[in-house]
Amino acid sequence: MRLQHHPEIHAAHPGLAVGTLQAGGITPEMPVDLERFVERATRRLADGPESEFPEIQAWRRAFARMGLKPTQYRCASESLLRRLRKEGSLPRIHPVIDLCNAVSVAYAIPVAVLDVAKISGSLEVRHARGDEKYVTFAGTVEQPNPGEVIFADEDGQAHARRWTNRQSGHSAVSATTSEVLIVSEGLHPTAAEDVRLLIEAIAGELATAGIVTRP
Secondary structure, eight states, X not given: OOEEEOHHHHHHOTTOEEEEEEEEOOOTTOOOOOHHHHHHHHHHHHTSOGGGSHHHHHHHHHHHHTTOOTTTSOOHHHHHHHHHHHHSSOOOOOHHHHHHHHHHHHHTOOEEEEEXXXXXXXXXXXXXXXXXXXXXXXXXXXXXOTTOEEEEETTSEEEEETTTTEEXXXXXXOTTOOEEEEEEEEOSTTXXXXXXXXXXXXXXXXXXXXXXXXX
16 A cells, blocks of 8 residues: 655645554454553643644644644644543544554654555545545545645545544444554654654554554
């Protein structure tokens, strides 16, 4: 599974750092250890809200440049951190999602997990033309606005809207998912190193669970 960012995305966001990981043998029963990642995020939140984190502030600036109100459309890691701060826990959905959510809050960097079987050809992060299809978690079909940053496959299926804000239900992990593509993106000054460490952390936990991974 190949993922690339359109040159326009890199030109508009020159500090963008990207990390990917492909993992096979995923099952709903795979064991994962989330505690240390959630504890790390909780300790950091004790010193101040997620809105003050440089990782989150960088995404807020990017969303503002895209014409989105940052407090209305939050990147995935900010939404998770906000939930953790308010409720004291994260939702439990599927082991691989739970792991990536926990690592996401630990590093305050968005992490997407997509079912490879639901993606046609390669995946590109690019501006929408306006004719792509996006399936919500409720099963309804939307069309991204022209110019909106999306994850698009070769069939014009949008697997995320508003970049790191809203993932598609079409390629969401389910009980039948066996192979996933994990994508993490950061924009803050130390993003290159932090994204590398984040991907290594996920790969390490998956290896402990007996899951085979590759870049």
